[in-house]
Amino acid sequence: MSKYMIKTNQDRCISCNACEVHCKQKNLVPPGARLGQMVTVGPLERAGRPKIMNLFMPCFHCEQPWCVAACPTEAMKRREDGIVYVDQELCVGCKACIIACPWNIPQWDETAGKVMKCDLCMDRIDRGLKPACVTACTTHALEFVSPNETSRTTRERHGQKMLLKRALR
Template sequence: MVAKYVMLADTTRCIDCKACEVACRAEWDTPLGYSRDWVKQVEYLNDKGMPELQVFPGRCQHCDDPPCVEVCPSGASWKREDGIVLVDDSTCSGCELCVPACPYDARWLNPVTNTISKCTFCQPRIDKGLQPACVQTCVGHALIFGDANDPNSEVSKLLQEKEWQRLVTEEVNIGPNHYYYTAGKAIPADVMPKLKERHLAGKAIENIVNPLGTIGIGGMMAVFLGAGIKKLVDRRKDVSAKESSHEQH
């Protein structure tokens, strides 16, 4: 049976120690000011009018129906059979069309590689039989990762034992594979996904490249792909120029 990887986050065990963020940064050499995962603090008044604080670990939700894959003009964003959503750096042009398409704000343009970065559930580690870096380092065992299709896995058992919630709304329900346990508390609106334009790429092409509708879909996609290739070539030229300048000095 094909694996179905999911992430569980028990918010009652998270102490916001940031160990997951540090481990992720070290694993992926993430540039300062950016992060593949995060812990969001939400303050609110409970039903008794008393202030409370909830913490929510977050990252790419590896959705069943990811709009980021749908809008990618080069095919760099893709989804594995086991549910993991990835980005092929060798194909990514850095056009950023997928960034606003994500309702969880999980994608960003890496200023070092000029390609899109995001959580991959530490796919290289998973393929070696290891746990994601954030899960391995979580001191409170608030993060649990595994194969939901394996009835003997910890995640399968926990999904049956506790009442888990997902970050979905009536407007945004794209099958996230990230579950949260809050001990029955409602998830604050600040954590919920925001509705984004699923067909941003198509509309951008239609409005910018093809205002009169004279270019076919294939031609429009080729324009975007060509722009991405040009961007990649220009980037390599810039790197070569800097290396040559460095050698001369």
């Protein structure tokens, strides 16, 4: 399991796309490619009211990444902390990783003739900083957390909501 993940708090997200813009700027992402993208679902009906759900989707940094297994030059790598990244020196642009990824995470950089993907801004992480998308989020809807931490806080928030519902009855 990866040591890191980016979690979206849907109650805070306003679909401003600052996360995408800052990701593109920091990583010099060419037009047409998106290393992380905002996905909007809805409007859906919840409790008789319309609701739009937003989710920022960067790479999932899989435990056993199909993109890494598919790469014939070993340009696609997985670090010990679980971050999956592309070694641009080794990438020959065969696109095997793009085909292998079921979530269409690796992106084609037409200018360079190589693949690029979200690496959680590992250069920033290595300096003790958060990824650019998280730092740029204007409403603090994106959180940079460990998977273990996020499941604990999710359980706590769910418990708090249940207590509040019971108290309001």
